[in-house]
Amino acid sequence: MHCKLYNVGIIERKEREKAEMRRRIVDVAVKMIVEEGYEKVSIRNIADKIEYSPATIYLYYKDKDQLLYDVQTEAFATLAKDFLQKVTHTDPFKRLEQLAHAYLDFSRNHPELYDLMFIIKAPMNALVEKEKWENGDPAYDGLYHLMQECIDKKVVKFKDATIGTLSVWAFAHGFVSLHLRGRCSKVSGVSDEEMPAIMNEAIKEYLRMIKA
Amino acid sequence: MHCKLYNVGIIERKEREKAEMRRRIVDVAVKMIVEEGYEKVSIRNIADKIEYSPATIYLYYKDKDQLLYDVQTEAFATLAKDFLQKVTHTDPFKRLEQLAHAYLDFSRNHPELYDLMFIIKAPMNALVEKEKWENGDPAYDGLYHLMQECIDKKVVKFKDATIGTLSVWAFAHGFVSLHLRGRCSKVSGVSDEEMPAIMNEAIKEYLRMIKA
């Protein structure tokens, strides 16, 4: 007769080992994405580096999208760390300025991670029939509450926090993504070298304009 | 002795045929990208539809990136048509408003083309060691000159046309691309259905803010 297999201690250890394996997979994927670029991240390359067969990856992740979702989680964690360290001011509008510049800095320091977080489709495929994007939510929420505070204290022109939040985000993301995907330089004499300076200038001007 | 091969008429016909083949390739690629999505566009699928072998494509295009660059050219041509039809006002600021809304409309009517034009990396790889992005240039130039006119007539707050142009473009593109790549819905209760309305609202508010 088939009955209780494995005692509780072993089950716990197996779960721990499963989690550890997933960690190893995600860690090596993050390393590869940062050091060699997103395009070099393949199941086979990951398998090579952790010294397992490619098929083994599929015992820990349903597909590559799910794996990349966990890599994205990691990327958002490093962004959160940046924010926590750099967004310190007590004045809400100054905090908004710090946040915007921290966002731009992150995109420059970790362009491949930024790509995975905000541009690449793959990790979002892991969200089908899920209603929340847990990875992006904390960052969005942080900006949203900051925006709400700015509205409450009447330091910005926005009336609606959602529109204010999305507007600031879209403005920054628009610049970053056009630049990352090579659409800015090579149009009418805007070179790649001058882009960071122009972006900073534009963001400053935008913040000046939304200021109440 | 080896001497003048092919008379002039035949050479001309051959060149015409070469151009016609490229047309067929690009046309079918555009059709596929619109009807089946960018991901379904492969050299083999294109070859199937034009009834040639995959290797033949490489007699007319160095690689897929070069092919996609020509598809992008086509996409920009349809955007230009939209602009020409919809951006008609004599007042420069109203023309700016028309342009912004035409841009958003285009992204909704042709999301896959928008992707190829402004997000996907591949077509830009065709530009290595080229200093100008001929595809994007006319659209950028149009907005730039419009912006310059707005600045000259003091109907916008911008002082620098480059920053003004890039700012408006980045703002619109930021919204469109975040939405297209599924980053907007599924964050803190912003659903996919309400996004177009929010985007219109945000653009209107932005234009109000840049107005002098």
Add this chain to the structure above:
DNA sequence: CAAATATACTGAACAGTGTTTATTTTCCAA
């Protein structure tokens, strides 16, 4: 401890991708 079974892992294959090369077919000029 040995046998039975549940779990972990992998080699090999499948179906795709972009691209190259050797070979064949088609076309044109002498």
Add this chain to the structure above:
DNA sequence: TTGGAAAATAAACACTGTTCAGTATATTTG
């Protein structure tokens, strides 16, 4: 008609994500 240039292709190469049958390892049971 024949020699040679040009055009087209079949087949292969080196990748990709993914699946599955079969092997190896762990763990529980008799």
